[in-house]
Amino acid sequence: MNNKLIPLSVPNISGNEWEYVKDCLDTGWISSAGGFVGKFEEMVADYVGAKFGVATVNGTCALHISLQLSGVKRNDYVIIPNITFVATANSVKYTGADPILIDVDLNNWQMNLDLLEEFLTKETYGNLKGDCILKDDGRCIRVIMPVHVQGNMTDMDRLIRIADQHNLLIIEDAAEALGTTYKSKHSGTFGLMGCFSFNGNKIISTGGGGVIVSDDELLAKKAKHITTTAKVDPMSYYHDEIGYNYRMVNVLAAIGVAQMEVLDSFVRRKKEIGAFYKEHLSGVGDIGFQTVLDDVDHNNWLFTIKTSHQTELLKHLNDNKIISRPFWMPMNKLPMYKDCLYVVTGSDACEELLKTCLAIPCSTSITDDELERVVVEIKNALY
Numbered sequence: 155m156n157n158k159l160i161p162l163s164v165p166n167i168s169g170n171e172w173e174y175v176k177d178c179l180d181t182g183w184i185s186s187a188g189g190f191v192g193k194f195e196e197m198v199a200d201y202v203g204a205k206f207g208v209a210t211v212n213g214t215c216a217l218h219i220s221l222q223l224s225g226v227k228r229n230d231y232v233i234i235p236n237i238t239f240v241a242t243a244n245s246v247k248y249t250g251a252d253p254i255l256i257d258v259d260l261n262n263w264q265m266n267l268d269l270l271e272e273f274l275t276k277e278t279y280g281n282l283k284g285d286c287i288l289k290d291d292g293r294c295i296r297v298i299m300p301v302h303v304q305g306n307m308t309d310m311d312r313l314i315r316i317a318d319q320h321n322l323l324i325i326e327d328a329a330e331a332l333g334t335t336y337k338s339k340h341s342g343t344f345g346l347m348g349c350f351s352f353n354g355n356k357i358i359s360t361g362g363g364g365v366i367v368s369d370d371e372l373l374a375k376k377a378k379h380i381t382t383t384a385k386v387d388p389m390s391y392y393h394d395e396i397g398y399n400y401r402m403v404n405v406l407a408a409i410g411v412a413q414m415e416v417l418d419s420f421v422r423r424k425k426e427i428g429a430f431y432k433e434h435l436s437g438v439g440d441i442g443f444q445t446v447l448d449d450v451d452h453n454n455w456l457f458t459i460k461t462s463h464q465t466e467l468l469k470h471l472n473d474n475k476i477i478s479r480p481f482w483m484p485m486n487k488l489p490m491y492k493d494c495l496y497v498v499t500g501s502d503a504c505e506e507l508l509k510t511c512l513a514i515p516c517s518t519s520i521t522d523d524e525l526e527r528v529v530v531e532i533k534n535a536l537y
């Protein structure tokens with residue numbers, strides 16, 4: 155059997171990327187000005203059904219700016235799930251706030267809403283201004299940041315209800331979930347702002363990049379302003395606040411425009427890959443999958459399986475040039491976040507997922523033969 159390396163999840167450059175990048179190079183519009191940035195922002199916003207989009211250097215700074223603009227300040231709290239990529243927690247710390255970590259649901263791997271609700275009901279109160287205050291230390295919780303882990307989504311109606319009851323804003327970390335919908339509404343459009351990432355392993359990639367989406371014109375304008383050094387007019391160097399140089403450059407936006415043109419076919423391919431693995435791996439050893447609510451149409455971003463044979467399987471696949479990786483390290487296991495408040499009861503789902511989950515190759519460019527090779531090697535390792 156062919157022994158070529160099968161990567162985990164890599165960019166698929168097969169559309170107009172070369173042509174659009176060449177246009178940037180030919181015209182000299184390679185930097186922060188140029189038509190592709192606005193076009194990319196518009197395409198992402200239109201695709202998800204948001205009114206505005208603001209392109210950024212990466213998804214992490216999209217999260218940082220969204221939190222800052224939602225009013226998160228030093229010593230506040232932001233609620234996040236304990237399993238996520240570290241950027242979610244880091245973006246909270248950039249604002250001077252601290253994350254409160256919530257264990258995830260063992261079935262769908264999203265923030266555990268029972269735990270979230272119980273925690274907010276028992277451990278917080280609303281002050282006279284209506285702020286949600288942690289009883290323990292009197293500090294304010296401002297935002298819930300759901301992370302659509304692996305591109306899946308939780309029960310958003312319930313999450314919104316919980317957030318409303320406690321006067322909390324929602325900022326979505328939709329980095330992994332472009333193309334996923336809940337009740338036909340796109341991820342990223344449920345809260346005040348939603349953030350996407352376009353790094354190399356995402357469903358579409360600009361190499362590095364992010365977009366903030368929002369329906370709030372003022373917030374979108376502020377996001378654009380603060381991510382472009384808060385410069386007030388094109389001529390003079392007058393900046394009216396401490397801004398950030400977080401803008402996406404035109405060359406990368408050009409790649410993004412080409413990628414957006416084929417996003418529908420990428421989502422289709424990811425779903426085919428997910429369906430193939432589910433069909434051929436169901437009943438193999440003790441392999442299990444992330445559950446998906448009926449209301450969720452999942453983009454199948456990073457196909458991940460769960461098995462008690464994680465260690466052997468990871469070794470066997472990687473030895474056979476089939477790149478596979480364990481799940482995100484839970485935030486409470488990282489030195490910077492080990493002392494954060496972690497809401498968990500009984501058995502720790504993040505701990506269990508850390509020990510049992512592994513992501514397997516699912517690039518949109520993977521061939522059917524390669525998919526079969528992955529399945530064969532998983533069976534070889536388990537039997």
Ligand SMILES: Cc1ncc(COP(=O)(O)O)c(C=O)c1O
Pocket residue numbers: 212213214215238239241242301327329330350351352353362363364
């Ligand atoms: C859940 C999550 N949040 C945030 C990010 C950060 O995005 P970026 O790498 O574009 O900064 C990523 C991806 O890398 C992610 O998977």
